[in-house]
Amino acid sequence: MIIDIGIEVKNYSKKTKDKTGKIDKTVICDCPNCHAKQSATYYCTYWRHAFVFEMKDGILKLIDHHLEIIRVECNSCETTHAILPWDAIPYKQCSLTAFLLIMQKVVLADNTLEKAPKKLQPSSQFIYEMVCVWKEFWASVTSLLRVAFLTYLESEAEVLQFILKNTKMVVEQYIKHNKWGIFMTHGRKQNPRKITVGIRGN
Ligand SMILES: [Zn+2]
Numbered sequence: 244m245i246i247d248i249g250i251e252v253k254n255y256s257k258k259t260k261d262k263t264g265k266i267d268k269t270v271i272c273d274c275p276n277c278h279a280k281q282s283a284t285y286y287c288t289y290w291r292h293a294f295v296f297e298m299k300d301g302i303l304k305l306i307d308h309h310l311e312i313i314r315v316e317c318n319s320c321e322t323t324h325a326i327l328p329w330d331a332i333p334y335k336q337c338s339l340t341a342f343l344l345i346m347q348k349v350v351l352a353d354n355t356l357e358k359a360p361k362k363l364q365p366s367s368q369f370i371y372e373m374v375c376v377w378k379e380f381w382a383s384v385t386s387l388l389r390v391a392f393l394t395y396l397e398s399e400a401e402v403l404q405f406i407l408k409n410t411k412m413v414v415e416q417y418i419k420h421n422k423w424g425i426f427m428t429h430g431r432k433q434n435p436r437k438i439t440v441g442i443r444g445n
Contacts, residue, residue, distance in 0.1 A: 245275055246424060248329040248415055249444030252293045252338050255310050255328045274317035275324060275441025286316035286323050293331050295338045305365060329414050334429035343407055345373050350403050376426050391416040418442045
């Protein structure tokens, strides 16, 4: 898996397709598995959902962006890797920005889960799952802030505020330090890990 920090959910199609809507098959990047330089080239595409929050009629709503994701294959080790926008959470239908907005409403406003859904469109089950993801990750994000940003924060609220202000930089540093996507739970506990996570662009 390759996280492209130059592409976001909203402009993924624009950045990966030409004016006629055809996929750019000239894509080339380093392999996150064997680390061979410029060895991964176009292989295929697949479709996935990515939800982002957008304002509609003054209300914050979840909008479903259906993305045609590019997969590349390494010519050296023959593994294949999806190229994902930096604000998508791999294997989750919720975008990172939507996830952080939900956490902002729940963690910062100190809302109970029963109250929160009334202010947001997503279901309480959806929010509960997102809160579990946050709880699983926030300690490792706190460590990252110390190591990569020399920032010593104690509370969940402070850590969340920092991520909200510096989202892209935190995403980038998290991948570099942990070789893993931030808030990415799928395959995380497998040992040895079957998924490799690389980073691309700037
Ligand atoms: Zn490779």
